[in-house]
Amino acid sequence: MTTAHAAPPIPTVDVLRTILDGRWSEVRDEVREMLREPLFAPQHGLSIDEQRDLVMKQARRIATTSGPKLLFPKEQGGEDNVGASVTAFETQGFGDLSLLVKGGVQWGLFGGAIRNLGTRTHHDRYLADVMSLELPGCFAMTETGHGSDVQSVRTTATYDSEAGEFVIDTPDDDARKDYIGNAARHGRLAVVFAQLVVAEESHGVHAVLVPIRDESGNTAPGVRIEDDGLKAGLNGVDNGRLAFDGVRVPRENLLDRYGSVSEDGVYSSPIENPNRRFFTMVGTLVQGRISVSGAAVSGGKSALAIAIRYGEARRQFKAPDSEREIPILDFLAHQRVLLPALSTTYALHFAQTVLVAELERSYNDESFDEQARRELETHAAALKAASTWHTTRTVQACREACGGAGYLAVNRLPAIKADTDVFTTFEGDNTVLMQLVAKTLLTNFQSEFGELDTIGTVRYVAEQFVEQVVERTGARAIAARLAGVVPGTDEETSLLDRTQQLELFRWREKHVLDGLARRLRKGITDGNDAFDVFNSVQDHVLLAAQAHVERRILEAFAEAVDAIDDESARALLSQVCDLHVLSTIERERGWFLEHGRLTATRSKRVTSAVNDLCRSLRPHARLLVDAFGIPDEALAAPIALGEEVERQAAKGQPLE
C-alpha cells in the first residue's frame, strides 16, 4: 500500500459539472429542466401500446421546444447547430431511452436523410413538418436479410420514364425493411433505401421518399406493414417491417443530392464511382452514430449514479467489534466493480466531447476536407463501438452491484439495461464497425470510410504498406528507447506519468497495426486467398481498432484534464484518468507483457495501483456521479434518492 495518492483538495460539484458540461451547457440545462416535467417521469409496467402512446406524447412535447430545430437549416426555420443538437440528445439520454430513440428516428435519421441526401425542394417541402412532428417518418434502410451489408439491400426503385415515376418493390421477405422505428404505428413517410434501376441499369443504393400511411393512419396501397412486436427494451418505439409491391412515387421523391434521374430517364451523379458514391451518402449520416455514442455514455452515467449512491448508503456485514455495518462501497471488491467503470465513463465523456466538436467543425469549418471527413467517420465508428460496449458492461455491473434492488423496475436499472442493450448492434454492428476502422487505419485514410472491401483492403495493404511500416519502425525504435529509460527508476510513479501512459497507448496502437499489416502481406505473398488471409487474423483486426480507439480516448481525457483551470478539479480528474489508464492496462496486461512493455513486477504494480486509486477515489465517488447533473426526477430510482439512507437511519445507522 503506497501513499502516492494523497487525497487532493475537493472541488465543488458545480465546478466539476461546469467542466463536464463544456461548450453547450445551456442546451444541457434546458434538457434537464424538461426532464423534470411530470410528463417525463419514468413509468413502469405499461403495456406496449401505452408505452408507444406515452412516448409519442412526450415527443410532441419535445417538438414544441427548440431541440429539433437545432439540427436543421435556417432556411426552413431551423437553427443549424449540430453540436448543440447532439449535446441535447446526449443529455436526453438521462431520460427514457425509447423517447430518445423515437426522436432520433424522426429528427436524426428521417429528417437527417432528407436534409443530407435531399436538395432544396425536399427541404422546403418537408423539413418544417419534420421538425414539428406533423409528419412522422421512417428511415427504412435495414432489411431483414441485410443489416451490416447495406450496400446489398434488395429493395428496388425502378424508374418508369413513361409515367415519370419510381416503382418500389420488395422481392421477398429477406428484402423487407425491418426494425424500422415509427413504422408499426406512427410513420407516414419513409426514406426507403433501394437499388436504383434506370433503363435496366442498376446505379446502386439511393434513397426515395415513399408514403406509407395517410393522415388518418390508413396503410398506403401496395405497402405491407408488420409490427416487430415486443423487444428486449425500447418498447416505446414502434419498430416494424415494410414491404412494397409495385408502389409508385413521383420522380421528385428521389433524394437527389448524390444522384438524380432526368424526366426522360437519364441518370447522373456528381460522384462517378458508385462505390464511393454509396459511402459518401452513408457518410453524411455520421451524426446518428455520434448521437448513439453520446446516449450510451449517458445511460452508463445513470446506472453508475444509481449504483454508487446506493453503494454509499447500503450496508452489509458488521464492522469488527462494532454494531455498525459497513457501507458496501467500502469493500474493495465493490470499488473495483464500480470505480474503474466510472473512470472510463469520464474518459468516454471527454472523448465524446472531442468527437462532437469535430462533427461541428465538419458543418462550419471550410477547411474541413475529405481527409478530415474520413477521420471523422472512423472516429465516430470507433467511439460508438467503445461507448456502447462499455455501457453494456457497466450497466450489467451496476445491476449486479445493487443486488435484488437492482432487479426491480422501480430502480430503473432493468430499463437502462434492456434499452441500451441494442446500442451495440444498431447504427452499425460494433464488430463490423471496428473492422471498418481497422481497414481505414490499414489504408492510412487513403480510401473513403468503408469503401474498400476486404479483398481491396488486403491488396492495398500488400502493395502500399511497406513504406509506412518502415517509417513506423523508426517510431517504434524511439518508443522502445523511451521505455528503456523507465524501469529501474521509480516504477510506481512512472505508472502515473501521463506522458508515459500516452506513449504506451500510442506504441501499442502502432505495434498492433504494423503487426497486422505484416501478417496480411505475408498471407498474400504466401499465395493464400485474400479473404482467408483477412479472416484468419480477424481477432488481430479487431485488436487494432481497439488499440486505436483506446489511444484516442486517453488523449481526449488527458487533454481535457490538462485544460482544467481549477486546481482541485484537475487533481481529482487526474486521479480519475490514472484509474482509467491503469485499469485499462490491467485488463490488457497480457498483451503488454507479451510485448515486453511490462515486466512481471511492474504488471503486478499496476494491479496494486488500481487498488490504491480505488481506495483513494472512493470518498469522491458520490461527487463524481453528482457532477453528471442527472435530475433526480429522471434518475428516479428510490434506492438512489434517499430510500436506503432513510431505512439505515431508521435502524440507527445514519449516513456518515
Next chain:
Amino acid sequence: MTTAHAAPPIPTVDVLRTILDGRWSEVRDEVREMLREPLFAPQHGLSIDEQRDLVMKQARRIATTSGPKLLFPKEQGGEDNVGASVTAFETQGFGDLSLLVKGGVQWGLFGGAIRNLGTRTHHDRYLADVMSLELPGCFAMTETGHGSDVQSVRTTATYDSEAGEFVIDTPDDDARKDYIGNAARHGRLAVVFAQLVVAEESHGVHAVLVPIRDESGNTAPGVRIEDDGLKAGLNGVDNGRLAFDGVRVPRENLLDRYGSVSEDGVYSSPIENPNRRFFTMVGTLVQGRISVSGAAVSGGKSALAIAIRYGEARRQFKAPDSEREIPILDFLAHQRVLLPALSTTYALHFAQTVLVAELERSYNDESFDEQARRELETHAAALKAASTWHTTRTVQACREACGGAGYLAVNRLPAIKADTDVFTTFEGDNTVLMQLVAKTLLTNFQSEFGELDTIGTVRYVAEQFVEQVVERTGARAIAARLAGVVPGTDEETSLLDRTQQLELFRWREKHVLDGLARRLRKGITDGNDAFDVFNSVQDHVLLAAQAHVERRILEAFAEAVDAIDDESARALLSQVCDLHVLSTIERERGWFLEHGRLTATRSKRVTSAVNDLCRSLRPHARLLVDAFGIPDEALAAPIALGEEVERQAAKGQPLE
C-alpha cells in the same frame, strides 16, 4: 496455422446426448416431453398478472407429475431421489424460467426448508400438500436490509410461554422480508427466518411457519403484504414483501430439527455453538444453489443453441468473386464470440454433473462426513458463482451475435437474458459466495462453511497456515520442475497435453492461495487491523476462489472426456475441452505471464491455438448444441428453427 487439429470422425447427436444426459437421462426425457406440451409454449407480451396466472397454471401441471415428489421422503409419498430432482430442475431450465423459479420456491425452498429444518410432525402435516401445490408457500429469509448477511436478519420470533406461542415481529422496513417468491399472490404459509427470543435471550436465526393468507386468499391478521412489482425478468413469479406485527403462531410451528423450545420456555439444540448451528441450518439448503447453477447452465445452452443455429443460417457480405454470401459463423470473430463460450458451457455441464453426484451421495452415502459436507457446500457455492456469471456473459454475447433479431422477444434471447440476470445475485450473491469459498480454502476446510467471519479467518490463517504453506511450497517446486521440462520441446503440442493443462490450473490455484495466506499473515504481523488487511486484498481473495473453481471445472471436464467410450465423441469433446482450457488461459494469460508460467512466445501461441480450435470446431458447432437435446417447442425462436434458412433459400442461398 497448424494442422494439429485434424477433423476427428463425427459422433452422432444421439451418442453425444447420451453422454451429456448421464445417469438420470430418463428424468431428462420426461421433462423434455412435458416442455413440448402446448401449455408450456413460450408466450410474449403478457401482462404481469397474466404471466403469474399462466405460471401458476403450469406449476399445477407439474404438480401432477412425479417431479416434485423426487425431492421428498417416501414416508410422505415422495420418491426421495435428490439427484433426479436436481437433474429434472436443470432440464426444466430449457423452458420458462419464471416457472422454474416458481417451482424452485415452492418445492425446493419452501418444501426443502420444511423437510430439512422441520421434523416428522411437520413432514406429516405439510409435505403432501406442498408436493401437490395444495399449499403454496414462501421461503421468507431475505430482508430488505439483510440479504448476504442473513445471520443479521432483524425479524423476531419471541416465545410467549404463557400462551405457548411465538410472536413474530418486523421492527421496521429494513427488516421486512423482501423479494419473497409466492408472497405477492399465491403463498399461504411462509417459512420465516427470525431471531428466536426465549425468556429475553436470543438464540439466533431459526425458521418458523407463519400463515400469511387463508384459503380464500385473505391476508392473515397482523401480516402486511406488498408486491415487489415489475422486475427485469421472472415476472411470472409473484415476488413480494412480508411484514409482521405481533403475529402469533403455535409453538409447534418452529421448525425444530436444530433448535426447539419446550412448552415452558426452555431452549435446546443438538448444536451447542450458535454460529455453527446457524451455518448447519443454512447448509442443509445447499441444493438450492446447486439447482440454480444447473438452471443457469441450461439458460446458457438455450442461448447458444439459438445463436449458433442462426449463425449457421444467417449470411452477410459476399464471398470474394461470388454471389454467395458468407454464413456469419464462418467469420473468425463470430466463432471467437460463441465457440469458447460453448466450450465452457460443456465444461460447466460436466462440473455440474459431478456436483449433483456429490449432493446425491450426501443423502445416501453413510460415509459422507462433516468434511465431505463442507466440501460440498464450498463446491456448490463456487460452481453456482461460476455458472451464473458464465451464463450472464454468454447470453449477452448470444444476443449481440444475433443482432436485431436477437433483440426481438419472439427469438427468446431477451427473456433468457432478463430472467437469468438475477441468478448472479440470488441464492447467494456471487461475490459474497466466492469470498466464503476462499475463506474455506484458507482454513483448509477446518471450519463449517461460512462459519468463520472475516476476522476469524484472518486470525486462523495467521496462526495455522505456516505449516501448510511449507508443505505446498514443496508441491510448487515439483510443479515448477515439471513446467521446466516443457519449453524447448514441441510447445504447441504441450498446450494440448491434458496432464499439463491440469497441472497448470492446479499450480495456479495453490500459488494464488499461498500468496493470499502470506499477504494476510504479513498484514497481521505488521500490526494492521484484521478487517483492513482482508479488505485490502479482496481482489486476491476473489482470484483464489476463481482459480479454485476453474481447477475443479477442468478436472470434471477432463475426467468426463476420459470416461467416454465412443472414440469419435471422445475426440470431439477432447477438442472442446482444449478450447475451454486455452480460452481460459488466454483470458488469464496476464497472470500466467506475471508468474513465469507462460513465456511471451507461448502466450501468443495460446491465442493462435484458440483460433485454430475455433476453426476446427466450427463445422461441429450445430451438432454440439443439438446434443443438449432442447425440444424445438421450448427453444421456440423462429431464427433457430428454420425461418432464416427458408429466407436464405428463397433468395437462392440454401444452407450448405
